Amino acid sequence: MNKRVRSALNSCISVALALLLAFAVIGVLLVWQGYNPLKTFLALLEGAFVGKLNLSASIVLAIPLVLGGLGIALSFRCGIFNIGGEGQLYLGAFAATWLGVNLAGLPFWLHIPICLLGSMVFGGLWALIPGWLKIRRGYNETITSVLLNYVGVNFVNYTLSSFFKAEGALNHQSPKIQPSAMLSKLMKGSELNTSLFLTILIVLLFYFIFYKTDVGFKLRMVGENGETARTSGVNTRRYLLLAIITSGALSGLAGSVQVLGYQHLMVQNFSPNTGYDIISVALMGNLHPIGVALAGFLLGALRNGASVMQIMMGVPVTILYIIQGIIILSVLGFNYAKIDFIGLLSRPFGGKAGKEAVQ
Template identity: 35%
Template sequence: MSNRTINILVPIISVILGLIVGAIVMLATGYDPIKGYTALWNGIFGDIYTIGETIRQITPYILAGLAVAFAFRTGLFNIGVEGQLIMGWAAATYVGFAIEGLPKFIHLPLALIAAAAAGAFWAFIAGYLKARFSIHEVIVTIMLNYTALHIANALIKSWSGKERTDNIASTASLSSPWLEELTQYSRLHWGIVIALLMVFIMWFILERTTLGFELKSVGFNKNAAEYAGMNVKKNIILAMTISGVFAGLGGAMEALGTFGYMAIRSTFTGIGFDGIAVALLGANTPLGVVFGASLFGALKFGATNMPNAANIPLEIVSIIIALIIFFVASGYVIRIALEKFGKKKEGN
């Protein structure tokens, strides 16, 4: 069995195992798994409205997954995608409502650039501390998540004096009357196009540029990269900063597309943390992230139909999603089993 085949089979088997164990959990707690999964399916693909909402949910997951995957491919573990996404959301919202009188072809790109810059700066802090003082990026990014949440809340209060900001101007919006009408007035917006463009950009940077080669080399072996004349510190900072760009744009999808404003939050959005599972499921590849985000986005939105259509409580739904994450995280065990199975088959 080839390595490529194993890479494809591992996430598929992880998802199937998660769904099977999820069905067992439903049976053990007195719920009908057939009704449950039927409700889940209808919640994802039931009509054009739910399809539009599912794609809308997938969009920020793609960007969060790219942020985690890019950092991982360059030898870094960016746990701070959540904070970078929140800062991107705040920056995009501010530019969206505070600046007036600009045409859409200037205002919208400006808001997107602001979100990307905010996410990049928040990730740059962790990259700089890692490169300059060897402070582990996991610790720094976790702390920066909480800092971002409270700073964003303080900014919202200072901007509006209320629990939420004003709505962004229509000239900064990713929403489209045509898309709304097409999908029976779902919240689908043009952000999915931006997310897919970022998928291509990540692939291009890592696979087709000298910069990408250097970033991966530093991640693979810092000492060898330094011996080869590469600037290790600069590349660490750059890798984290680029990762932050993806995360910040994920926040822009919520600010300029889904909601059109930002409200004070007592908890995290969860998108940045789910991005870790998305990247793992996608084997940290750009195309894999699209599939991983599609699964998580579909599960997150489709699961909201299970309590209504099948009377399955949200706690059970959360368990099913957690089981899938568990099996994805256990992919190494599945990989070993597949490799042994492949060798045994070849031996026969």
């Protein structure tokens, strides 16, 4: 079996087992609290997948998770740990909103790309700060990027309560963006919009660049063994900067699609913890673009289903975070143990994969 296919199958099995473990633990907690676990899980799955509107709502929630998760996966694979997705997402959304509000009279085919590009520029520049401090000064990028989250989020919240606040608004919110900056809806009665096509395109482009080009090969080389890459003539500093700037740009884009796609304005704390959830998505997807896309959809579906579950069953939506945590810890544990599930499954049948696993 092809090594890459085998690795992908092992990753899928590890996520499936992590899901089963998570639901088993939650089932015990639900019984302890007096809830029917079967009815609760059915409500969760119904809210996530049953019906066009529920499924489209799950996709809408998944889109920013996938975009941001791709950026985090890129930086992690390159060996620079960008934990600043929350601040980059807020700065990107702020840039898209400001451009969407103030650039009047533009056609949609020009206005929307300008807003999206502006969000990527702001997110990338915000990520450049911890990247530069890491490469030039040796500061820990994990600490600096986390601290910059507070700066970015509070700066955006300040603007929404001062000079960027909508006139006459009771809440701290921005003015509504121009109609020419709004992404087109794909389904009546749903918030699903054309950012879906943009996300699919970016996933495929990410895969192609990362695994089929010289740039992608060097990015992976820098992440796997920076010293070897350096002695091979690769400018590791350049690729580390490229990785973290691109990571920030994708996080900024993840914020902009929420504003341009369905919110059409910004309010304070408009997307809480999404910048941290994208780290979960990247880890659940094993830092692979296709895995990140699937993990983002799974987490988006669980988010949407948990809301429906809370309404139907009265179960607190916070169990979603327990499920999410168990899945991540389980997947990381399976990866650390390097368990070859394909080999273990093939062993009883005496297949080649089983013999390889034994060896």
